[in-house]
Amino acid sequence: MSAYKLDIARVKAALEKLMEKYTVIAPVMNGDRLDYAEVTEVNDVILDNQLPYKSPKEMVFPRVEKVMRFLEGKVEEAQDIKPVLLVGAKPCDVAAMRIFDDIFTGDKGKFQDPFYLNRRNSLTIIGLGCTDYKNGCFCNIRGTDLSFAPDCDGFLNMVGDSFIYQPLTDKGKDIFTGEETEPVKRADKHEEELVLNAKESEVFTTMPWEAYAEGCIGCGTCTYLCPTCHCFNLRDAEDKGVVTRTRVWDSCMYPKFTLHAGGHNPRTKKSERFRQRVLHKYLYIPENYDHTACTGCGRCIRACPGGLNIMNTVTDIKKRLEEAKK
Amino acid sequence: MIDYEKQSLKLIETAEKLLSDNTVDVVLGVKDNPEVGWPTPYFARKPEDAKKLVWTEDCHVNLANYLTEVKGKKAAIAAKACDVRSIINLIAENQLSRGDITIIGMECAGKMQNEKLASACDACPASVPNLYDIAIAADGSETYKNLEMPNSSENVTEWAIHTTVEERLDRFMKEIDKCILCFACRQACQGCYCVTCFIDRKATPWEQVDADTATKMAFHLTRAMHLAGRCTDCGACEKVCPSGVNLKYLFKGLSEFVEETYDFKAGMDPEATPVLDRYSSDDKQVAFLGGDSIVGI
Amino acid sequence: MSERAQVTDAVTKEWTPKIVAFLCNWCSYAGADLAGTSRIQYPPSIRVIRVPCSGRVNPQYIIKALSDGADGVMVSGCHPGDCHYLEGNYYARRRFSILKRLLSLAGFHPDRVQFTWVSASEGARFAEVVTTVTDKIKALGPSKHGGRDGQAQ
Incomplete structure (x- = not known):
């Protein structure tokens, strides 16, 4: 498919139209920070190099989702939702969607999560290229392209004052149009440098996990902002005879995450919890899905009040592994 | 400086x-x-x-x-x-x-x-x-300079006297609306050191942690109650919040009340008994039906 | 309309508030008993929860009742100095004073939470207290706070 060139006014005019058909989600200012949120006024949309504070995973995996209601012998399941258009997703956030797809349609589609698929199928994603790295970004060593993401429905690139739109799927075909032009030439794809090629036994007890995690206060902000963290809990709440089953986000950084019904807790120390977060992303998911579950967006690093740094941690582990081999 | x-x-x-x-x-x-x-x-x-x-x-x-x-x-x-x-x-x-x-x-x-x-x-x-x-000290020496502090924060009691119940509810609701119940505030707080927080207790289903208003209200009000006379005004809860919730005025308002009514200030004397750990038989009948009226509010 | 808003007085058909009343076993609960055995009339608006002492009432119970949508909360214990456990109600007095200020700061009308002392011999006073509390809360109307899912009524 060819690409189209259009200026910001045309993008906004198109969005205005699209708002009739879709719930449009785009980066807008929320107080003094940028967030992916529903657009009510097209002029609020900010399409530039900034990375929104939170990841857009809430579009497919809401923080609190009612999955079922039990009432008078009936069971109500999730309902159809209006199509959602996510505009301005950064390459790192688009890359995360692929990881979500793998998780929620696990084992090559054998286990499908209907609530996830329901939202995923009604979602159209238009990516937006970055022009520069931000403080804490490490997508380059995680193999995420700055100006292209293959896993979305269309991609916008900022070239000078205007945008070049490249549709990638049928869903993204008619979103934006303009004068036809050549697609933006892709920068060389970065190598995935930051990966752990190790066995669990090589890192599980030998690395200085206590030192890595000493600043952790267990707030879980890292997992709430992470575009690929997907752990959840199911809760049943009764109110006046109606039982609602909700799916709520959970976090491996909470001590209660692994608390067993019998009272035993296998991960009581914060260093063990941090180890789980790092190894889940860099070791356990790669074992099952052939890719690492970290896109290098740097959100966890920038937001951590304790100064924990997953990039430095993994780099340090790699260094230690190499030294051990010598 | x-x-x-x-x-x-x-x-x-x-x-x-x-x-x-x-x-x-x-x-x-x-x-x-x-x-x-x-x-x-x-x-x-x-x-x-x-x-x-x-x-x-x-x-x-x-x-x-x-x-x-x-x-x-x-x-x-x-x-x-x-x-x-x-x-x-x-x-x-x-x-x-x-x-x-x-x-x-x-x-x-x-x-x-x-x-x-x-x-x-x-x-x-x-x-x-x-x-x-x-x-x-400020200049790296060992003698403190006792610098002047801005001390320009709002007086919550004053604010409460000049607002209606509805306005106060509005402010509270606006803040807790943003809350996502991640409990970062609790984790960062010096006063919240309970091994198991009341909101995390499994044995009694007091609270169901799905971010509904009732749970948020119960969490924040109970936390404020637990910190009454113990909050040291460090602002860690507010700095750490990923959603920008700022309920410090509740803590500050309670500190003002405790100081005025019981003459106690948190973080002043390591030997002092915390304000809710003791009583005096001639405490004021504040808040009681037919008792001393609560100042202004 | 929720169930909460539909509770009406069987006789007058007008709205009556739902009030959660925590009564201490030794004084106020006995006082309520006395009011009953003496056939003293008082509004049927309170739901009594018997507790061993007013000092047993965790502020969280009161907050929980309000955030789940109760129209009011009443706590009653022994008069200061008369506590069965000697000092339970002294601790409670400080705690409730602070709690009331907190609720007031957070936008709950101070009249929604009532604390009082009623002894075992004060059956008439108990009826009087319940009437006063009910009238005060009735004047405020149904609670606008809380309720599950934030369905404030």
Whole structure:
């Protein structure tokens, strides 16, 4: 498919139209920070190099989702939702969607999560290229392209004052149009440098996990902002005879995450919890899905009040592994 | 006003000395963190580690919390006036033992956050800690300068007198609407050291943690109640919140009430019994039907 | 309309508030008993929860009742100095004073939470207290706070 060139006014005019058909989600200012949120006024949309504070995973995996209601012998399941258009997703956030797809349609589609698929199928994603790295970004060593993401429905690139739109799927075909032009030439794809090629036994007890995690206060902000963290809990709440089953986000950084019904807790120390977060992303998911579950967006690093740094941690582990081999 | 370079040098020198003559096992301080944008906690355990310590205008982290984690070890802590109030609170509540801690009192004129004075700092009464072992003054010397503090925070009691119930409810609702129940505020708080928080208790389903209004209300009000007369106004809860919830006015309002009614201020005296752990038979009948009326509200 | 808003007085058909009343076993609960055995009339608006002492009432219970949508909460214990456990109600007095200020700051009308002392011999006073509390809360109307899912009524 060819690409189209259009200026910001045309993008906004198109969005205005699209708002009739879709719930449009785009980066807008929320107080003094940028967030992916529903657009009510097209002029609020900010399409530039900034990375929104939170990841857009809430579009497919809401923080609190009612999955079922039990009432008078009936069971109500999730309902159809209006199509959602996510505009301005950064390459790192688009890359995360692929990881979500793998998780929620696990084992090559054998286990499908209907609530996830329901939202995923009604979602159209238009990516937006970055022009520069931000403080804490490490997508380059995680193999995420700055100006292209293959896993979305269309991609916008900022070239000078205007945008070049490249549709990638049928869903993204008619979103934006303009004068036809050549697609933006892709920068060389970065190598995935930051990966752990190790066995669990090589890192599980030998690395200085206590030192890595000493600043952790267990707030879980890292997992709430992470575009690929997907752990959840199911809760049943009764109110006046109606039982609602909700799916709520959970976090491996909470001590209660692994608390067993019998009272035993296998991960009581914060260093063990941090180890789980790092190894889940860099070791356990790669074992099952052939890719690492970290896109290098740097959100966890920038937001951590304790100064924990997953990039430095993994780099340090790699260094230690190499030294051990010598 | 404050010479951070000299303070840093003095802090490193002090930490090196403390660590090399084995007075302490660990020095709690902060180190540079360009990704986060302000210095984050650092534990110096060897004399050569001490070089990483810094002291800047935006090192606003309250380190008192980490002291409970190195309990049993001899620890030194670089502490501002608000951190020291927190430490005193923890000592008064038997969470720390005074003998284990060496307080390096850092003179402070308020810390910056996002290029403006952190909102907790405008309520700070003093630039100098009220308990310390080693003093590091504004100019890096050992004699405190007792700098003037802005002290321009809102008086919550005044605010409450001049607002209606509906306005107060509005403000409260607006704040808790943003809350996502991640409990970062609880984790960062010096006063929240319960092994199992009431909201996390499994045995009784008091609270169901799905972010509905009733749960949020119950969590924040109960937390405020638990911190009545114990909040030291360090602002850690507000700094750490990923959603920008700011309920500090509730804590501050209660501190004002406790000070006025029971003549007690948190974080002043390590020997004092906490205000809700004691009573006096002639306490005012505030809030009781037909009793003394509550001031203004 | 929720169930909460539909509770009406069987006789007058007008709305009556739902009030959760925590009564201490030794004084106020006995006082309520006395009011009953003496056939003293008082509004049927309170739901009594018997507790060993007013000092047993965790502020969280009161907050929970309000955030789940109760129209009001009443706590009653022994008069200061008369506590069965000697000092339970002294601790409670401080706690409730602070709680009331907190609720008031958070936008709950101070009249929604009522604390009082009623002894075992004060059956008439108990009826009087319940009447006063009910009238005060009735004047405020149904609670606008809380309720599950934030369905404030």
